């Protein structure tokens with residue numbers, strides 16, 4: 001079910017700009033970070049109910065995606081993580097394709113597998129985890 005409601009762009013200008021250009025070009029422009037592919041996650045605000053869109057590194061395996069709430073290894077989770085926990089029905093745009101997904105946080109062996117896939121896609125995740133005592137959450141997104 002597509003997410004509807006008032007879209008409020010990120011206050012982080014580079015993120016808001018990346019979302020705008022990515023969406024306006026059907027995923028053809030501003031779709032990478034240092035040459036690696038980026039996806040756009042659409043969530044519903046946990047408190048505001050507003051529509052939020054967040055550029056994230058692309059982690060995918062057999063049509064299943066993972067999103068990594070790294071925030072560069074900051075001590076706190078990114079705000080979008082709380083949105084996904086509160087409203088697991090999300091949308092993800094990967095290039096020209098945008099679909100509905102249901103997100104769930106993974107733990108244990110499943111998290112270890114997806115963490116390996118995440119670091120393979122974006123090696124900096126390993127550095128981020130070394131920077132913080134916070135365990136960086138990984139959420140798996142399966143087609144709704």
Ligand SMILES: C[C@H](OP(=O)(O)OC[C@@H](O)[C@@H](O)[C@@H](O)Cn1c2nc(=O)[nH]c(=O)c-2cc2ccc(O)cc21)C(=O)N[C@@H](CCC(=O)N[C@@H](CCC(=O)O)C(=O)O)C(=O)O
Nearest residue numbers: 015045046047048055056057068069070071078079080082
């Ligand atoms: C600044 C803040 O952003 P955030 O949700 O914490 O997300 C921070 C970053 O993760 C976000 O900027 C990412 O896009 C950064 N980022 C990545 N961040 C990651 O965590 N992982 C990545 O893999 C990643 C890749 C990436 C690639 C390209 C790029 O340009 C950015 C990338 C924000 O949007 N705050 C809003 C609130 C947003 C919000 O969702 N509010 C909720 C409240 C939620 C609550 O407080 O419970 C609501 O509306 O109800 C505000 O202050 O108005």
